[in-house]
Amino acid sequence: MATVEELIKQYETDPELQKEVNDILADGKITIREFRTFAKNHDLDISLTELPHVIEEAKKMGLLK
Secondary structure, three states: OOHHHHHHHEEEEEEEEHHHHHHHHOOOOOOOOHHHHHHHHOOOOOHHHHHHHHHHHHHOOOOOO
């Protein structure tokens, strides 16, 4: 099971993961369905209750406005 930190490190060097994230963020938001699908696809160890934190971190990284 991957952690958020591991996925962030992978994002920095993985063009496919960057494209996947950019596709999710293209409309400027993260839906619950997108979040759950992404977490499942990457076997990410994260709870739905952490979505607000993920959104805040994405803003800090400049991925969301």
